[in-house]
Amino acid sequence: MATAVETLGKLERRITISFPLTDVRTEVEKRLKVQARTAKAPGFRPGKVPLKMVAAQYGYQIESEVLNDKVGRAFNDAANENNLRVAGFPNIVPKEEAAEGQLAFDATFEVYPEVTIGDLTAVEIETVQADVSEAEIDKTIDILRKQRVHFHTKGEAGEHGDGGEAVAANGDRVTVDFVGSIDGVEFPGGKAEGYAFVLGEGRMLPEFEAATLGLKVGEAKTFPLSFPEDYHGKDVAGKTASFTITLQKLEWAHLPEVDAEFAKSLGVADGDLAKMREDIKVNLQREVAGRVKARNKEAVMDALIKVAELEVPKTLIAQDSERLAEMTRQDMAQRGMNVKDVPFPAELFAEKAERRVRLGLILSQLVGDNNLQATPEQVKAQIEDFAQSYEDPREVLKYYYSDRRRLGEIEALVLEENVVTYVLGLSKVTTKAVAFDELMGSNAQA
Known part of the structure; x- marks a missing residue:
């Protein structure tokens, strides 16, 4: 049985549902007898376990299942009878006061809203369009070439040339050793050997890249570097360090030719x-x-x-x-x-x-x-x-x-x-x- 639907807000509703306690007990006993047919316990053959022992082992679980089934069915019946479109799941709690011999629950829930759509003919919408030109194709080819770049020792003659003067420039891949210190003390993460990166890609802080530019293999340079306030390394963020870098290897980037092989x-x-x-x-x-x-x-x-x-x-x-x-x-x-x-x-x-x-x-x-x-x-x-x-x-x-x-x-x-x-x-x-x-x-x- 369910009470009339109470309106608690624009979408919130409440229904009180109740049913006789005897209905629950009858259904619980029925399911316990079914459970007893296959129940096992030490000293008893399957299906011969006393009903009291079955109730002690499975009673709470079965009673919960029966209550959930009955409350859910009663709620669904009430929602259907009142033509309610329930949004989501109801919040169902036991009701403190119930008639003698009855179980009662309050089900609070929301219903789907009415949707009013205005005059679409008065709506203004800006759409976009874009074209693919030869310039975009050329740019994509350049990207594909960069993805297939390979490096050669700069200054050494080879199949593709020597890459020009053996001095670090943007686009070159450099391999360096470096060590940094703050107030004369080295700090964690401030030292590395054989560290490689490509100049001009922005992978390193600007001062670091600027100091590397113009170096030849074997040359070293000491320079100050100011870490940004928002630097990911909190221990050094906002501080100025002294770095010494040594260029160990210098390679120039050779992009593949746009030919049949490419x-x-x-x-x-x-x-x-x-x-x-x-x-x-x-x-x-x-x-x-x-x-x-x-x-x-x-x-x-x-x-x-x-x-x-x-x-x-x-x-x-x-x-x-x-x-x-x-x-x-x-x-x-x-x-x-x-x-x-x-x-x-x-x-x-x-x-x-x-x-x-x-x-x-x-x-x-x-x-x-x-x-x-x-x-x-x-x-x-x-x-x-x-x-x-x-x-x-x-x-x-x-x-x-x-x-x-x-x-x-x-x-x-x-x-x-x-x-x-x-x-x-x-x-x-x-x-x-x-x-x-x-x-x-x-x-x-x-």
Whole structure:
């Protein structure tokens, strides 16, 4: 039996559910007898253990299961009878006062909100577009060359030349010994032998690189170095040290020529440079298309958040915060980081979770109202598009269609794209051209 629904807040509700104690006892006894059929105990054959001993061993567990079942069933029945769309899980606690012979519980919970979406035809959305030019292809080739760089002793004649004067310059790989001290005392981490780095990459502090420039093999230099206040080594942060470096080895960077061999190294079997450039262009266009789509989707989602009115259930935010915290923990662990004793407070993820839940409710409303569900044909087309960049597209199709969860991820992606297309079709859209480097961000730099 359940009482009438009490309204505690905009979304918070409460129901009191109760049932006879005899119903619980009857069900417990019934389950104990079933348990006794297979129960084991020293000195008794299986199934011959006295019921009292079975009750002593399993009674508490079975009673808890019966209560959970009855309370859960009663709550679900009450929610269905009152046409309640329960958000998350209810908080169920025993009621202190109950009628004689009855067990009573208060179930406090939230319901899904009403979602009101404003006039989409009045919404202004700025989308972006970007092109891949020959300059971007050239820049990508330079990046690929740098990834395949190899070093030769500077000043020694070889197949590719001698690299010029044997003096340390930007782009050279240097191998040095160094020792640092503060007030005449060496400090931990301030000494190394055979330490190699490439000048100009910013791996070392500016003063260190500047002191290395111009050195020849065997030469040494002593110089002051000021550690930044925010330096990761707290013992030396904000302090000035005296360093002495000795150049032990000097190598110049030889970039591979853009020729047939270079093209073959990129997977162009016949070494055709025109085909190599075309392959690079296709890959860049695919990357640009993906980033443009992501930027435009984000613009649509931002617009929907502004135009929609709804209360977001706190229960769903809390659940998603926990989910995000666990996902972060697992991701860091997979990257090889030791996070066993690292706390991941769910509160840190509350803002992101609130946005995710809000958008989920808005999208659900739009999809339901406008029949924007993902069709099987759309899902297959999306997977086939993913598969284009793999050697065996059939394996990609098998990967997704063999797992319902993976297929669900694709369906959710297509659903979002359907919403984006729908909203852009109604709203006032302006398109801004963005530079390739701006779109690609730091990934465009090398």
